[in-house]
Amino acid sequence: QKEVEQNSGPLSVPEGAIASLNCTYSDRGSQSFFWYRQYSGKSPELIMSIYSNGDKEDGRFTAQLNKASQYVSLLIRDSQPSDSATYLCAVTGGNNRLAFGKGNQVVVIP
Amino acid sequence: EAGVTQFPSHSVIEKGQTVTLRCDPISGHDNLYWYRRVMGKEIKFLLHFVKESKQDESGMPNNRFLAERTGGTYSTLKVQPAELEDSGVYFCASNAGTYRGYTFGSGTRLTVV
Numbered sequence: 001q002k003e004v005e006q007n008s009g010p011l012s013v014p015e016g017a018i019a020s021l022n023c024t025y026s027d028r029g030s031q032s033f034f035w036y037r038q039y040s041g042k043s044p045e046l047i048m049s050i051y052s053n054g055d056k057e058d059g060r061f062t063a064q065l066n067k068a069s070q071y072v073s074l075l076i077r078d079s080q081p082s083d084s085a086t087y088l089c090a091v092t093g094g095n096n097r098l099a100f101g102k103g104n105q106v107v108v109i110p
Numbered sequence: 111e112a113g114v115t116q117f118p119s120h121s122v123i124e125k126g127q128t129v130t131l132r133c134d135p136i137s138g139h140d141n142l143y144w145y146r147r148v149m150g151k152e153i154k155f156l157l158h159f160v161k162e163s164k165q166d167e168s169g170m171p172n173n174r175f176l177a178e179r180t181g182g183t184y185s186t187l188k189v190q191p192a193e194l195e196d197s198g199v200y201f202c203a204s205n206a207g208t209y210r211g212y213t214f215g216s217g218t219r220l221t222v223v
Contacts, residue, residue: 036214043215046213049210088153097158097166098153101152103152
């Protein structure tokens with residue numbers, strides 16, 4: 001079983017719509033949860049971090065964490081063409097190292 | 111503040127050669143990490159420095175990989191001798207404290223032919 005799973009294939013959304021990304025993790029001891037955005041050929045860029053159950057909003061982004069179900073999600077509201085990228089879910093536990101999912105590609109269609 | 115700097119950005123070497131990658135973390139960041147993404151796979155942890163000490167090197171694939179961080183500033187990752195399966199993008203990241211998101215460098219794309 002992979003540590004972090006992002007199973008959805010490429011996601012195409014119309015401009016202005018909501019993009020929804022999901023991620024599950026296997027280690028119940030995980031403590032910190034992150035979403036990174038990566039443009040093609042560029043470095044991962046931290047866009048959201050969440051540490052406790054519930055929702056966390058930052059601009060057009062909302063991260064949701066449910067530790068009991070071991071999933072974390074990311075919502076992108078009012079999607080823009082500039083949001084087209086690969087979104088990586090990452091999780092850390094007591095060892096302070098990130099475990100990444102394979103990523104979900106998001107394409108925002110103008 | 112300056113970000114995490116890596117060089118070279120690209121390196122193409124022949125199998126059996128040696129390559130050294132360098133990472134300059136954000137000034138003042140004690141934690142420095144190396145990660146690697148092999149084509150088609152997820153980004154994988156290689157090792158973690160706290161200042162000049164190796165905190166966790168459990169992700170290093172084998173003894174052909176050697177990482178150093180002399181003086182607790184920049185770090186180097188040497189691959190000797192390089193094999194075809196070492197091809198990928200090597201990322202360096204740093205942060206100031208535990209359980210916080212990292213800042214990643216732009217990566218070194220290594221191609222072994």
